[in-house]
Amino acid sequence: MLTRRILLRIGTTFTLALAAAGGLQAAPQTPAYQAMMDALTRAHAAVVGVQVVAAEGARSAESLGRERAGSGVVIGPDGLILTIGYLLLEAETIQIVTQDDKALPARAVAYDLATGFGLLRPLVPLRGVAPVPLGSAVQARAGDSVMVSVGGEEADVTMARLVSKRPFSGYWEYHIESALFTSPPVRNHSGAPLFNERGELLGIGSLFIGDVLGDSRRVPGNLFVPVDLLRPILPELERTGSSAASRRPWLGVTSTEQGGRVQIVRVNADSPAQSAGLATGDLVLAVDGEKVSTLEAFYKRIWAHPNPDDEIRLTVLQGAEVRQITIKAMDRMKTLRRPAGI
Numbered sequence: 001m002l003t004r005r006i007l008l009r010i011g012t013t014f015t016l017a018l019a020a021a022g023g024l025q026a027a028p029q030t031p032a033y034q035a036m037m038d039a040l041t042r043a044h045a046a047v048v049g050v051q052v053v054a055a056e057g058a059r060s061a062e063s064l065g066r067e068r069a070g071s072g073v074v075i076g077p078d079g080l081i082l083t084i085g086y087l088l089l090e091a092e093t094i095q096i097v098t099q100d101d102k103a104l105p106a107r108a109v110a111y112d113l114a115t116g117f118g119l120l121r122p123l124v125p126l127r128g129v130a131p132v133p134l135g136s137a138v139q140a141r142a143g144d145s146v147m148v149s150v151g152g153e154e155a156d157v158t159m160a161r162l163v164s165k166r167p168f169s170g171y172w173e174y175h176i177e178s179a180l181f182t183s184p185p186v187r188n189h190s191g192a193p194l195f196n197e198r199g200e201l202l203g204i205g206s207l208f209i210g211d212v213l214g215d216s217r218r219v220p221g222n223l224f225v226p227v228d229l230l231r232p233i234l235p236e237l238e239r240t241g242s243s244a245a246s247r248r249p250w251l252g253v254t255s256t257e258q259g260g261r262v263q264i265v266r267v268n269a270d271s272p273a274q275s276a277g278l279a280t281g282d283l284v285l286a287v288d289g290e291k292v293s294t295l296e297a298f299y300k301r302i303w304a305h306p307n308p309d310d311e312i313r314l315t316v317l318q319g320a321e322v323r324q325i326t327i328k329a330m331d332r333m334k335t336l337r338r339p340a341g342i
Contacts, residue, residue: 039199040147040157046074046132049097049152050083050106050120050191055337058090070190071151072096072120073201075134079126080238082230083191084206085111085118090337096122097152098129110237113246113332115176115229116206118191119237132193135200137165137180137226146202147195148222150188158186163212163221169295170207171254171265173302173332176229181212183221194224201227242333248303249310249329253278260293261285264316271335276327279318286315302329 052068054061064086072083081096088094094106104126109119140146144162160182168179180203186192192205203224212221233243252271253264262284267274286292287301302312308331316323 036197039197040195041199042130043073043132043147043193043195043199043201044149044157045099046129047099047149047151047155047193048072048074048081049155050081050087051095051097051103051152052087052091053093054090055092058092058337059335060086060089064089068190069152069188071149071188071192071205073149073151073193073204074126074129074131075201076131079122079129080109080131081106081120081122082193082201082204082227083118083120084204084225085113085116087191088118088120094120096120098126099151099155110241111333112233112237112243114243114248115233115245116174116225117204117230117237132195132199132201134227134231135196135198135202136228137178137202138228140165140180140196140202145197146182148182148186148189148192148205149195150186150192154188156188158184160184160186160221163219164214165226166214167296168223169299171256171295173250173253173255173299175296175299176225178226178228180224180226181209181214181221182224183212183219185209185220185222189222203227241338246333247308247331249305249308249312250332250335251278251302251312251327251329252335255284255295255298257293257295258283262292262295262298272327272329276325278314278316278325278327281318283317284314285317285322288313289315305329308332 050070050072054066068087070087072081075082088108088111095103096106097103105123106120109121111118146160148158150156163183164181167177169175189205194203203226206225207223209223210220211218213219251273252268253273254266264282292298312327314325
C-alpha cells in the first residue's frame with residue numbers, strides 16, 4: 001500500500017506544477033484529473049529501491065563506492081526491473097526494497113554500456129506490483145510536466161519540467177543521441193524513473209547536471225536516459241546481458257572539451273591508454289588522421305572500428321610536442337567483474 005504522504009504528494013505537487021504552467025489541463029475533481037492521478041499512483045507503485053554491494057576489489061568502487069543505492073521500476077510481468085546500469089557494475093549482492101518495505105534478493109540480468117541501462121530481476125516473485133507501460137520521449141516537448149519517482153527508504157515523488165532533449169557526451173567514453181534534461185534537480189536521481197502525465201515511463205535517471213539548458217545560464221537539473229533506447233534492444237539484453245553496440249573499443253580515459261579541443265583529464269590505471277603512454281593534460285587532435293574537436297566526434301571515430309581490440313592511432317599534443325600514439329583498445333566489459341547472473 002502506498003503511504004498517504006506519497007499519495008498526497010503526487011496530487012499536490014502535480015496540481016501545483018500544472019497551475020504554474022498557466023492553468024490546469026485537468027482541474028481537480030474532474031474525471032480527467034482523477035484518471036491522471038490514478039495513472040501516476042499506479043506508476044509510483046511499480047518503483048522500488050535498489051541496494052547494491054560491489055565485489056571486494058571492484059574497479060568501479062573507486063568512483064562509485066562499494067555500497068550503492070538508487071531506484072528501479074518494474075517493466076515486465078515477470079518482475080523485470082529497469083534501472084541505471086552503473087548501480088549494478090561488479091555487484092556482489094543486490095536487493096530491492098518494495099513500497100511496503102520488503103527487502104528481496106535480486107540478480108543482475110543485463111548491463112548495457114552503450115545506453116547505460118541495467119536490468120535486474122528479484123529472486124522471489126513480486127506480488128501485487130503491475131509493470132508500468134513504456135512510453136516514448138519522441139512526442140515530449142520542452143515545458144511538459146513530468147514526475148520523478150524515488151524508491152526505497154527515501155521513497156518520494158517530485159514534479160519537474162522537461163527542459164530540453166539533445167545529444168549528450170559523457171566524460172567516461174559515453175554518448176547518446178537524445179538525452180532528456182529536467183529541472184529542478186532531484187538528489188536521489190540514480191535509476192529514478194521519469195513519468196509523463198499518463199503514467200508512462202519516459203526515462204531513467206542518470207546524472208545531476210549543472211547546465212540542463214546547455215548554455216551559460218547554469219540551470220541545474222537531471223539527465224534521464226530515454227526509454228526509447230531500450231525498446232529495440234530489450235530482447236537482446238535479456239538474452240545476452242548487453243547489446244551489440246556495447247562491444248566496442250575502449251581506451252580508459254576521462255575527457256573534456258576545451259576550446260574546440262579534446263583534453264584528457266584522467267587516464268585509468270592499467271588501461272589501454274596508460275599502456276600506450278597517453279597522459280593527463282594531453283590534447284587529442286585527431287583519431288586515425290581525422291581531426292576531432294568534440295567528445296562526440298572523438299568517441300564516434302573510435303567506435304567506428306569494428307572490433308573492440310583494434311589498434312587506434314591518436315595524434316596528440318603532449319606539452320609542446322605533437323606525437324602519434326597507437327593504442328590497442330579493448331572491450332570495457334572484460335576489465336570488470338561480471339555480476340552473478342549475467
